[in-house]
Amino acid sequence: MPWREFADWCRAEQGVVQGWIERGYLPTIKFGKHRMVNVAALIDQLKEGEV
Template sequence: MTMIDEQLAERIKDLNWPPLMEWREFAEWVRVEAGVVEGWIKRAYIPTYKIGRHRMVDIVRLLRQMEEEEV
């Protein structure tokens, strides 16, 4: 695990964010319509992980991507 990964993991732990979140719940969490998040997923704008029939937003990867874009 790199230093950035450790810092990111610590921040997520401090904020009590889940590492994965069901995409509809994620839409509510970020206060956008479910259809918007569904479009983001179809266009691969946000990272997801499929578990069985459930599509989960990968919060950890999303935050990593956002940090990388800030640099």
Template structure:
């Protein structure tokens, strides 16, 4: 296997679920040291969310669509 064909050890391929707990989302976008920032984005409505019981989930599908629409 060539070096170009081997997967990067730094990044893993991850297909996001439609909804993701907000802290897991922060880790996924590599903002795990900035949880207050991500929570602020949620409070201000910058990230689409859905409440499931007492849990706040980021709607990854809707966020992806919003980002595609802005292109």
């Protein structure tokens, strides 16, 4: 999911989500110049208690 769309989805400010990405709190994938939040990996991390 595009990171800006993820921010809207979880009702967080885009700057906050961008900070989470920069700090490595959210698993992301980069496609060219686009950064996507890997929601499936995030769900797996939450289930395992890593977050």
